[in-house]
Amino acid sequence: MQAASSVKNLTLAFVAGFVAVLVFHQGAWAALHFANIVPASKPAWSMAPVPPFNVPTILSQAFWGGIWAVVLTVLMPSAYGWNYWVSWILTGAILLTAVALFVVPLLKGMPVGEFSWPRFAIGAIVNGSWGFGTALLLRAMRVTTPRPFVS
DSSP states (O other), X not given: OHHHHHHHHHHHHHXXXXXXXXXXXXXXXXXXXXXXXXXXXXXXXXXXXXXXXXXXXXXXXXXXXXXXHHHHHHHSOOOOTHHHHHHHHXXXXXXXXXXXXXXXXXXXXXXXXXXOHHHHHHHHHHHHHHHHHHHHHHHHTTOOOOOTTOO
16 A cells, blocks of 8 residues: 555656646746846757657656656655745755756766856756746645655
8 A cells, every 4th residue: 555655656746847847947947038048049848859869858858857856755854834845946956956067968978067157046046946846736736755665
């Protein structure tokens, strides 16, 4: 029974992270785009293909948003009240932005670009929005943190 509940919660966590990219992450990107903060050449909800499978960028981003939501749902401690919201927003803003700027380029065989605070700030806004959206959707779906290592 508990295993089925954990699988259900992890599936819902994936859905929450996936949808949070489509609505919150890309909504924040679109707002920054309309404010002329991000280049016009990088629109929200991009359908440009991403190698190696040539899936649309938005689907790739949403998939990874779902994966991150599953991982963080398992790893983040249960939090209540403001701690819950702050932990999801800051984890999205700081951890996901740092991974996007410093780890992903290395995994793709690309050089890590020079660090810049404006670039980090844009990432923090967009990924923090994802964190908020994921937390909101997890709460709306009543997803509880699985405890796979506790008997």
